[in-house]
Amino acid sequence: MNTSPWNKQKVLEVLRDAGVNPTSQRVEIGYALFSSCAHLSAEEIMQRVNADYPVVSKATVYNTLGLFAEHALVREVIVEPGKVFYDPNVSAHYHFYYVDSGDLIDIPASSLEISNLPELPPDTEIERVDVVIRIRRRSTH
Incomplete structure (x- = not known):
């Protein structure tokens, strides 16, 4: 946008x-x-x-x-x-999701390389790859 x-x-x-x-x-x-x-x-x-x-x-x-x-x-x-x-950002990117706080933040597409995708079923094409990496803050014990 x-x-x-x-x-x-x-x-x-x-x-x-x-x-x-x-x-x-x-x-x-x-x-x-x-x-x-x-x-x-x-x-x-x-x-x-x-x-x-x-x-x-x-x-x-x-x-x-x-x-x-x-x-x-x-x-x-x-x-x-x-x-x-x-997400109003419709450009290619991925996300970190903080499971403890519920926050979602962007990961630039250039920060993550996806390789070795499986062979697609016949007559299909990739529309988009979504990646959400679930994280939590470390406890301070």
């Missing part, structure tokens, strides 16, 4: 350019996600949106995030069953 500061007009334009109808709720959800440049859960996005725009339902947030992912505006990062982050 573009790194210039986000405002709601920019979100509207990005949605339009991606073929997403920029409803007011979608713009609010996009602004909450893109302006933070952080990995957020749907619940965190809903809290941010509803702080100023108290009529966005949970279903609308989830449906909008699914639509954004479908149009390659965000990446869904599944760190464990039931725990999904939405």
Whole structure:
């Protein structure tokens, strides 16, 4: 995504350019996600949106995030069953997931080399390789 500061007009334009109808709720959800440049859960996005725009339902947030992912505006990062982050950085990269704090941070693609991938089934191609490395802080005993 573009790194210039986000405002709601920019979100509207990005949605339009991606073929997403920029409803007011979608713009609010996009602004909450893109302006933070952080990995957020749907619940965190809903809290941010509803702080100023108290009529966005949970279903609308989830449906909008699914639509954004479908149009390659965000990446869904599944760190464990039931725990999904939405990442506005759609460029190639990987993640560290702190299991003790729930934080997710980027690993540049150039920092990890993946080799010896298995032979693909017939008539398939790789879409993307996702890597989440689960870590925890060492105890200080």
